[in-house]
Amino acid sequence: xxxxxxxxxxxxxxxxxxxxxxxxxxxxxxxxxxxxxxxxxxxxxxxxxxxxxxxxxxxxxxxxxxxxxxxxxxxxxxxxxxxxxxxxxxxxxxxxxxxxxxxxxxxxxxxxxxxxxxxxxxxxxxxxxxxxxxxxxxxxxxxxxxxxxxxxxxxxxxxxxxxxxxxxxxxxxxxxxxxxxxxxxxxxxxxxxxxxxxxxxxxxxxxxxxxxxxxxxxxxxxxxxxxxx
Numbered sequence: 020x021x022x023x024x025x026x027x028x029x030x031x032x033x034x035x036x037x038x039x040x041x042x043x044x045x046x047x048x049x050x051x052x053x054x055x056x057x058x059x060x061x062x063x064x065x066x067x068x069x070x071x072x073x074x075x076x077x078x079x080x081x082x083x084x085x086x087x088x089x090x091x092x093x094x095x096x097x098x099x100x101x102x103x104x105x106x107x108x109x110x111x112x113x114x115x116x117x118x119x120x121x122x123x124x125x126x127x128x129x130x131x132x133x134x135x136x137x138x139x140x141x142x143x144x145x146x147x148x149x150x151x152x153x154x155x156x157x158x159x160x161x162x163x164x165x166x167x168x169x170x171x172x173x174x175x176x177x178x179x180x181x182x183x184x185x186x187x188x189x190x191x192x193x194x195x196x197x198x199x200x201x202x203x204x205x206x207x208x209x210x211x212x213x214x215x216x217x218x219x220x221x222x223x224x225x226x227x228x229x230x231x232x233x234x235x236x237x238x239x240x241x242x243x244x245x246x247x248x
Contacts, residue, residue, distance in 0.1 A: 024120075026235040027058035028226050036067040036094050036105060039113070046115045047170075047177045057120070059179075059229065060113040061222050064105040066091040066190055071100040071168055078102045078195040091190065098178035100155060100168035102194050108206075109186040110222050112179045112229060119174040121233050129167055132180045133157050135228045136165040139182065142224060145210045154202075157182075162205035163196060182225060184208065184218055
């Protein structure tokens with residue numbers, strides 16, 4: 020009989036970006052060493068801009084010294100992708116997974132993350148699509164609703180996806196989102212005529228869809244931080 024595959028989920032609420040990044044790095048190393056299982060961090064961030072490993076600083080449209088005035092931080096990461104924004108009412112999932120055990124390559128994994136957001140958007144009456152040539156993430160027409168930025172090393176993933184539920188979209192005016200000029204950013208709230216459920220419900224929808232997409236049989240929700248050496 021084939022062994023059941025479990026996915027641990029750590030529901031963390033609103034977490035400072037740098038704290039979450041440090042935790043990801045520890046879990047990433049722990050997953051490589053085989054001392055932590057496949058898991059997902061489910062959270063939101065205070066207003067934060069992040070740059071990927073290409074360091075496209077020119078796509079930040081305001082001086083870094085102005086970020087404190089607008090209530091945002093800037094952090095540099097080793098994920099793929101360009102500059103993006105994270106903030107309250109944006110659902111963020113950081114999967115720490117072994118792609119070798121799942122049987123996915125990098126491209127298929129990214130497409131899987133996109134499909135998760137597309138499926139959840141559809142459940143709220145929003146028809147989204149994956150990016151076309153020169154685009155990244157998930158779109159509603161020519162408006163971006165979800166971002167994907169991942170790091171993969173030795174078949175282990177970190178970073179992940181961010182779906183806009185109802186964030187303050189004015190923050191995106193201070194950047195060229197994901198390096199794609201002349202395109203709008205949108206949200207589930209902006210695109211739907213229906214009342215949205217609580218953010219926590221949408222987080223759980225993303226988690227359950229992600230588990231199905233990557234062939235996990237059950238989900239274990241955790242309340243305490245993971246233990247690893």
